[in-house]
Structures are given as C-alpha cells and as structure tokens.
Amino acid sequence: MATEEMQGAYTAMGAIARGERVPGGSLAGKAVRQPEPAQPGELKPTPTEIDGPYFRLGAPMRSNLLEPGDKPELVLSGRVLNEKGNPIPQAIVNIWSSDAVGNYDMLGYKYTGFVLTDDDGRYEFTTIIPGCYYPRDAKHIHVKVQGVSSPWTTQLYIEGEPGNEDDAFYTEELLVRCTTDENGTKRGTFDFVIRQVTERENVTPESLAARV
Numbered sequence: 001m002a003t004e005e006m007q008g009a010y011t012a013m014g015a016i017a018r019g020e021r022v023p024g025g026s027l028a029g030k031a032v033r034q035p036e037p038a039q040p041g042e043l044k045p046t047p048t049e050i051d052g053p054y055f056r057l058g059a060p061m062r063s064n065l066l067e068p069g070d071k072p073e074l075v076l077s078g079r080v081l082n083e084k085g086n087p088i089p090q091a092i093v094n095i096w097s098s099d100a101v102g103n104y105d106m107l108g109y110k111y112t113g114f115v116l117t118d119d120d121g122r123y124e125f126t127t128i129i130p131g132c133y134y135p136r137d138a139k140h141i142h143v144k145v146q147g148v149s150s151p152w153t154t155q156l157y158i159e160g161e162p163g164n165e166d167d168a169f170y171t172e173e174l175l176v177r178c179t180t181d182e183n184g185t186k187r188g189t190f191d192f193v194i195r196q197v198t199e200r201e202n203v204t205p206e207s208l209a210a211r212v
C-alpha cells in the first residue's frame, strides 16, 4: 500500500473515531493489507476487510443461525474458489453479525457459526438481515474463509439494504447480489476467491534445510 493511501486510511479512521462522517467507501480496500493482485488469467481475489471487535472464537458448526422467533430473512450461499477458479472443498466459512438491532452477542453465539464447503466448494447459511450500528452505515456480515491458508477476513453487504454506499468500508466487490423469493426471503449468492499455500511454498524438512 502506498504511503499516501495509508495516510488516507488512517485519516479516515480517525474521522470515524471522532464521529465525523466520511465519504462512503473511503476505507474499502485500504484499512487492511490487501491480497496480491490477480495474475493474467486468474480470478480477482476477494478483498479483505477489518475483523471488527466482535469475532467469537468457538462458534458452533451450523448453517442455520436463526434464533427462536426469527424469520429466515437471508439465505446466503456460494462457493469458495482458488484464484484459478477451482472449488476448494472442506474450506471453513465462518460468519458473524449483529442481531436485528445492531447488537453483537459477546457472551454466547447468536448469529455466528461456521460450515465446511462441500466437494464443489459450496456453502450455505440461513440467517437474519443484521441491524446497523454506530459508527457503521451499512448492514454487514463478517466472514472468515479459510482453506489451506491463513483466514481470509472480509465483510459482505446485502443488495437492496439502505446505507451501503454511505459505509466507509463498502465496496461493490463485496455486495451480495440478491433475489427475493415468494416468502420474502432474500436469496443472496457470493463466491469467495482466496489463495492457498502452493506447492512451491510447501514446507518439508528438505525445504527447511535448503534455506539454511
């Protein structure tokens, strides 16, 4: 990241901390280190974004995050792919969000859970549409995706919800395209593109010895 971009990101983060409005998208792709850009013929890696303060270690493995009394407001599905477009089976997709009024459960595990992708790299969650909370302007779902890799941390935004373009972290690249079914449930799809450890990067006793 160029120095002036870093300064811009820090300036914008400071503005948020002071409660000032900043132009939408000013932190998108700037607040955290971004993946290496795609090489010719590769898919563009999913942009990475902040964790935020509310990640919960130990979330249960489950695809249905609904609490008693909730209606299924969002069915989120898609695939986890590598940069060549090949599906990654058994990848972890871990999501967490606030409840409908913008509160995160830091004692239990409401609205957080993880699944493993199937043989085609597919995942699916049924959840609510979270609320929005200060200082954010957009409803968002936090995600960590992990293959044979470090966790790939990002956020998703939901098509058709208010405030997306006003949010400092929003980027259209992280917008979940949605249709609405006959029950009023939004059905959104999003494919993650992540890089995994390559054969070249594999660590063996021989490769370690060769580095000495």
Ligand SMILES: [Fe+2]
Pocket (backbone or CB within 6 Å): 052, 054, 098, 140, 142
């Ligand atoms: Fe958040």
